Amino acid sequence: MHDELPLSLYSAAQVRALDARLIESGTSGFELMHRAARAAWRSLRQRWPDAGALTVFAGGGNNGADGYLIASLAQRSGWPVNVYYLSDPEKLEGDAAKAYMEAKGTGINPEPWRAGVKLTGVVVDALLGTGFSGEVREPYAKAIEQINSCDLPVVAVDIPSGLNADTGFVKDQAVKANLTITFIGLKLGLLTGNGPDYCGSIEFAALVEEPQNPADAMAQRLAPRNLPKLKPRKRSSHKGNFGHVLVIGGDEGTGGAALMASEAALRCGAGMISLATRPSNVAPVLARRPEVMVAGVESAGKVIALAEKADVLAVGPGLGQGAWSRSVISVAASREVPQVWDADALNLLASQAVTKPRGEWIMTPHPGEAARLLRSDIATIQSRRPAAARKLAEHYGAVVLLKGLGTLIAAPDGRMALCGRGHPAMSTGGAGDVLTGIIAALLAQHLSVFDAACLGAWLHGRAGELLGQHGRGLAASDLPDTVRQLLESYNPCLQ
Ligand SMILES: NC(=O)C1=CN([C@@H]2O[C@H](COP(=O)(O)OP(=O)(O)OC[C@H]3O[C@@H](n4cnc5c(N)ncnc54)[C@H](O)[C@@H]3O)[C@@H](O)[C@H]2O)[C@H](O)CC1
């Protein structure tokens, strides 16, 4: 996966600002373009050394200019090159005009793109980069369709054309690349939403030596080198040092969800785990996990006593939304201890059947729950994931873990992280309940709400990848053991 990529993630506008700063500080834009073209050509040749030919689709801006320069490099290396332009290059200005002239100077004869032109070798998508906005206009849309229908390798320059670099959203169509080489700043949209499906593998070229300043970026990508850590355990430790998690959930018939959350909290190191659930779930939980202090509760009364002993609450797994659910969740809302709310807890909050908790808390909505919480719809949420996560965080005063490809973690103070880990095999019942338990255990072991959400997301996603290697049929209850091993390998229990 992408662990060698930079940690800072940028919007297109932030990259353009970085660009401008580099140019102001003396590096010419044309020089940056040459560096970009050389980096792209180097990656392309490494990946397809025997392709022997290039077909470049050039747009009407500097992304197109990159394409002209890449074509020049290929031409000089003896590869036959076809360049098809989507905007009249004679109208290009500044550096882009210079790039076009350079291509012509190497004997390239760019032609206007039209449907049915012949594609050979490796296809280079230099149509749209950070200057793309709105919906892909014609004839770009048809050119993208032709690129996507050819069975040749496709390299996207900076961004797959048609992909929104800030949100990872694709409105109609975008280039489906085998490889994306992106420059100066890694764009957030390449790693979230539709981005991973369109980028193929991602390579990054900084083009300059200057280290990146995270303050300039929109988000930080989570990787082993920047993950939050639990403190090593003293030999004199006892279970009270590692917190008492109370899971509130498990309506009739959904006790398994509450059990999985409890099991995950256990496997992630919480000192004690209690579970407040429907009485009918008590026996099966005890049978499976005697370590979990399970109590059958009919309504809020008994939950209050349990909640008073808990350091952390995990609310929602298998909770349901009926009268019993509304009664027991009201206890959580009244408590000040750190909490993680998921699933039906969020649905009850969205329907205003309960108020949000009083203390620090984390919500872990999937896009559907986020839509309900924002009175919106899934398509809208997915079209602006970063903004949706941020809006939820501000509105509810919570750390928001917005699930979906490229999980986003947003804090009310504006911090944002992205977890690129995960696997399609994790699309299985219970995976979310396990995440809730993991996060609760990390809160119980004294991580902050933002750090617990970040580390929890990463452990969960990475464990899913490891188990996903065995294909479909990943059972959510397989995750906690793998998470436990991952945690130990990344953050050893003893000094
Ligand atoms: N020093 C630099 O600037 C460097 C830039 N790099 C490359 O340049 C692009 C950004 O170039 P820019 O000219 O700002 O924009 P684009 O080329 O991405 O796009 C502008 C181009 O696209 C047309 N357009 C915009 N939206 C649409 C749409 N919805 N449908 C159709 N056409 C659209 C617009 O009319 C213009 O013609 C950056 O990505 C890099 O590739 C260098 O790599 C580094 C130095």
Ligand SMILES: [K+]
């Ligand atoms: K592009």
